[in-house]
Amino acid sequence: MAGPDEALLDISAGASGVSFHLRLAGEAHGPCWRCATTTATAVTVDSWEYQENGRAETDDEDGLDCSYLREGLLDVRRWAWDAIVEALPDAIVCREDCKGICAGCGTDLNHGTCKCPDSGPDPRWDALRDIAAQLKDPK
Numbered sequence: 434m435a436g437p438d439e440a441l442l443d444i445s446a447g448a449s450g451v452s453f454h455l456r457l458a459g460e461a462h463g464p465c466w467r468c469a470t471t472t473a474t475a476v477t478v479d480s481w482e483y484q485e486n487g488r489a490e491t492d493d494e495d496g497l498d499c500s501y502l503r504e505g506l507l508d509v510r511r512w513a514w515d516a517i518v519e520a521l522p523d524a525i526v527c528r529e530d531c532k533g534i535c536a537g538c539g540t541d542l543n544h545g546t547c548k549c550p551d552s553g554p555d556p557r558w559d560a561l562r563d564i565a566a567q568l569k570d571p572k
Contacts, residue, residue: 442509450485453499455512466524467533468541474525480516 440457460473482499501512532542540547554562 440509440513444507448486450483451499453482453484453501453507453512455480455482455509455516457513457517459517461517461521461525463525465527465531467526467531468543469534470527470541470543472525472527474522476517476520478513478516478520480512480519482512 440455442456443452443454445452445454456479458475458477461476462471462473464470465472482501484499484502499507501508527543534541535547535549537549538547540549
């Protein structure tokens with residue numbers, strides 16, 4: 434991920450503990466999951482952590498402890514990294530209608546068609562096709 438242009442960290446102390454709020458935005462760069470073309474996707478983070486007063490920083494049985502706080506120091510870099518990973522989409526694609534690559538020759542199908550012979554549907558899917566046909570017409 435390219436570094437964010439700006440990151441904001443708010444720290445609020447209350448009677449029962451300290452609340453941490455991290456916000457940042459940037460772009461993640463990498464290959465499209467369908468065609469392997471280098472692409473970028475926007476990533477926005479809006480993450481909260483909390484540390485209850487009077488508790489050991491390693492005692493997190495009930496989730497009331499900030500896992501990024503050690504010996505009074507907040508590891509913002511590790512927190513930001515984890516939050517960015519959680520904010521990433523399941524699959525990064527260059528565009529929603531990406532056609533991917535040909536399984537036979539690797540041609541990027543977004544730029545035309547390949548010259549592989551059409552071998553028809555994969556016979557390993559025949560059982561599922563039969564089930565789908567029975568669901569459409571249960572005679």
